[in-house]
Amino acid sequence: MTQAIVHALQDGLELTPRPFARIAERLGIDEESVLNVVRQLQTTGAIKRFGVIVRHHELGYRANAMVVWDVPDEAVHATAKQLAGDPAVTLCYRRPRRPPSWPYNLFCMIHGVDRESVQRKISTLRSTFGLQNLPYCVLFSRRRFKQRGARYVSPADAGEAHADG
Amino acid sequence: MASVGTNAKLRAADTSTRRPRRPAGPARKKMAKLCALDKRLLDEFQRDLPVCARPFAEIAHRLGCNEATVIGHLAWLQRQGYVSRVGAVFSPNHLGASTLAAMAIPEDRLESVATMVSSYPEVNHNYEREHAFNLWFVVTAKDAHAVADVLADVQRRTGIAVMDLPLLEAFHIDLGFPLWLT
Numbered sequence: 308m309t310q311a312i313v314h315a316l317q318d319g320l321e322l323t324p325r326p327f328a329r330i331a332e333r334l335g336i337d338e339e340s341v342l343n344v345v346r347q348l349q350t351t352g353a354i355k356r357f358g359v360i361v362r363h364h365e366l367g368y369r370a371n372a373m374v375v376w377d378v379p380d381e382a383v384h385a386t387a388k389q390l391a392g393d394p395a396v397t398l399c400y401r402r403p404r405r406p407p408s409w410p411y412n413l414f415c416m417i418h419g420v421d422r423e424s425v426q427r428k429i430s431t432l433r434s435t436f437g438l439q440n441l442p443y444c445v446l447f448s449r450r451r452f453k454q455r456g457a458r459y460v461s462p463a464d465a466g467e468a469h470a471d472g
Numbered sequence: 473m474a475s476v477g478t479n480a481k482l483r484a485a486d487t488s489t490r491r492p493r494r495p496a497g498p499a500r501k502k503m504a505k506l507c508a509l510d511k512r513l514l515d516e517f518q519r520d521l522p523v524c525a526r527p528f529a530e531i532a533h534r535l536g537c538n539e540a541t542v543i544g545h546l547a548w549l550q551r552q553g554y555v556s557r558v559g560a561v562f563s564p565n566h567l568g569a570s571t572l573a574a575m576a577i578p579e580d581r582l583e584s585v586a587t588m589v590s591s592y593p594e595v596n597h598n599y600e601r602e603h604a605f606n607l608w609f610v611v612t613a614k615d616a617h618a619v620a621d622v623l624a625d626v627q628r629r630t631g632i633a634v635m636d637l638p639l640l641e642a643f644h645i646d647l648g649f650p651l652w653l654t
Contacts, residue, residue: 348560
C-alpha cells in the first residue's frame with residue numbers, strides 16, 4: 308500500500324479540493340488511510356519536503372552551478388556543515404572521489420539570476436569560510452535536458468497504469 | 473503578515489481562475505507578472521503543505537482567500553511552468569536508490585546521447601554542464617541493482633564510460649528554494 312501511495316505522490320497532487328481522496332479512490336481505500344501513510348512517510352523521513360515544488364529557471368533564476376571541492380577527509384564534515392548552512396547553497400552532498408579524473412568529494416548547488424551573481428556567491432563562500440586554498444571547480448549548467456520528480460516506484464510495481472506515460 | 477484577501481484589486485482578479493491578460497503558452501521567454509498571492513504560494517508553501525483532507529482550503533484560510541482561488545492560482549502557476557508539481561520530495565536512498573552519474577561526451581554526440589539518457593524513466597534530472605564531464609544525470613530506481621543496470625546499459629549503448637558518484641552523506645536540510653520574491 309505504501310508503494311502505491313508513493314507512486315501516486317511522485318507526480319504531484321491533483322489540484323482539486325480533496326486531492327488525497329482522489330488518490331484513495333484510485334487505490335480503492337479511504338482518504339484517512341492515505342493521509343496516515345503520508346504522515347508516516349513524513350515522520351520516518353522518507354518524505355523530506357511536501358509542498359509547492361518550484362522551477363527556478365522559469366522563475367528567473369537562469370544560472371545554476373554545481374560547485375565541487377576537494378576537501379581533506381578529516382575536514383569534510385566541518386566544511387560541509389558550514390556550506391550547507393549558508394542560504395546561497397541549495398544542496399550539499401558528499402560523494403566519492405574518482406581519481407585521477409575526478410578528485411572532488413563535496414558537491415554544492417548554487418542558483419542565481421545570472422552567472423555573475425552565482426560567481427559572486429561562490430567567492431563570498433570561499434572567503435567567508437576560508438576555503439581559498441581548497442581545489443574546487445565550478446560547473447555551470449548549459450542546457451537542461453530533463454527535470455522532474457524522482458520515480459521510486461515503476462508503474463508495474465505500483466500495479467496501475469501511469470497517468471502521464 | 474498582511475492578508476492578501478484585503479487587497480481589493482487582487483480579490484477582483486481572483487474571482488476567475490482564467491486570466492485573459494496573461495496568454496498561456498509553452499516556452500515563454502518573458503516571465504508573466506506574479507501577483508501577491510502567487511508570490512506567497514511560491515514562497516511560503518514549499519514545505520509543510522497541510523496534510524489534511526482539504527489542504528488548499530487550509531492554505532486559503534492562512535492567506536485570507538478561498539479554496540477555489542488557491543487552486544486556480546496554483547493551476548495557473550503550473551501551466552506557466554513556474555511550479556513543477558505540488559507534492560512530495562523524497563529523501564534520496566530512503567525509499568529506493570539513486571546516484572549522480574557523469575559522462576565526458578564528444579561535442580558532436582552530446583545531443584543524441586543526452587536524448588537517449590533522458591529517455592530512461594529512471595533518469596529524472598539530466599543537464600549539460602561546462603566541463604570535460606559535460607553530461608550529468610540523476611538515476612533513481614527501486615534498488616541499487618536497478619540503478620546499476622541503467623548505468624551499465626547507458627555505457628554499453630554509447631561506448632562511453634559512465635562515472636558513478638553515489639551520495640555518501642547529505643548535509644543540507646531541504647527547506648525548499650528561497651525565492652526572495654516578496
